[in-house]
Amino acid sequence: MNWLDSWDRQQEVYIRDRERRYDVMLAFLEELAPAEPLVLDLAAGPGSTAVRVLDRLPGARCLAVDVDPVLQRLGRDAYGDAGGRLTWIRADLRDPEWPSALGAGRVDAVVSTTALHWLRPEELAPLYRTLRELLAESGGPFLNGDHFPFPRETPRIRAAAQRVDQRRQDDAVAAGADDWAAWWEALRADPDLAAEHAARAGLWPEDGRGFASASLAFHQAALDTAGFTESAIVWQDLDERVLLALP
Numbered sequence: 541m542n543w544l545d546s547w548d549r550q551q552e553v554y555i556r557d558r559e560r561r562y563d564v565m566l567a568f569l570e571e572l573a574p575a576e577p578l579v580l581d582l583a584a585g586p587g588s589t590a591v592r593v594l595d596r597l598p599g600a601r602c603l604a605v606d607v608d609p610v611l612q613r614l615g616r617d618a619y620g621d622a623g624g625r626l627t628w629i630r631a632d633l634r635d636p637e638w639p640s641a642l643g644a645g646r647v648d649a650v651v652s653t654t655a656l657h658w659l660r661p662e663e664l665a666p667l668y669r670t671l672r673e674l675l676a677e678s679g680g681p682f683l684n685g686d687h688f689p690f691p692r693e694t695p696r697i698r699a700a701a702q703r704v705d706q707r708r709q710d711d712a713v714a715a716g717a718d719d720w721a722a723w724w725e726a727l728r729a730d731p732d733l734a735a736e737h738a739a740r741a742g743l744w745p746e747d748g749r750g751f752a753s754a755s756l757a758f759h760q761a762a763l764d765t766a767g768f769t770e771s772a773i774v775w776q777d778l779d780e781r782v783l784l785a786l787p
């Protein structure tokens with residue numbers, strides 16, 4: 541079983557145009573990051589964004605940060621250190637000390653995909669302050685491709701978008717992709733990953749995590765407060781968006 545191929549198919553259940561989203565993010569990265577950048581992939585999982593950065597920008601190096609030992613093991617097994625260009629760092633972004641694990645006080649760009657909606661608003665605000673500090677010297681971009689729900693003030697639009705999204709998910713599963721639960725269930729049966737599964741247990745509450753509690757308005761206000769001077773949506777499909785912020 542190629543777990544990373546099936547990871548990509550599983551993620552596409554939720555983000556139909558995931559590769560298009562990457563294409564836009566990488567185009568802005570090329571445009572706004574300095575040559576041969578050091579790029580931080582936040583909540584990198586198995587390195588999905590990091591490896592696309594390395595493919596697209598031949599001079600780039602990436603730091604792939606995530607707390608999940610299972611996904612990091614899959615990424616490490618598949619890509620290793622990518623010829624010295626990829627560093628895997630296990631850290632929890634909820635821990636204020638996480639930047640000390642980076643081994644770098646500055647980076648040239650920060651990217652993240654489908655991940656920061658796992659953080660609560662009170663966890664995002666300090667994270668953005670840290671990113672602003674990491675980007676202070678380079679002035680490079682922060683590109684966050686994620687699920688930013690439509691506001692509750694537009695309830696019919698929000699509900700219609702959810703229905704369209706659900707139909708897309710149902711179609712993708714009917715066409716043979718695993719959804720999140722099915723993918724993890726299959727992976728748990730792999731005995732080679734038993735130690736990582738044990739280390740993963742308890743990282744998050746089992747009963748759902750209140751995802752996507754932060755609105756787009758909150759994200760932009762928090763970026764502003766952290767000292768980013770511009771932020772804007774540069775790509776969108778339903779409530780999947782790419783938010784670009786500049787120091």
Ligand SMILES: C[S@@+](CC[C@H](N)C(=O)[O-])C[C@H]1O[C@@H](n2cnc3c(N)ncnc32)[C@H](O)[C@@H]1O
Nearest residue numbers: 583584585588606607608632633634653655658
């Ligand atoms: C849906 S996956 C996305 C992974 C990858 N960025 C991608 O797009 O394929 C969400 C990732 O966020 C990571 N994550 C969530 N909360 C985190 C935290 N507090 N610290 C570090 N990583 C976190 C999870 O471990 C998981 O790998």
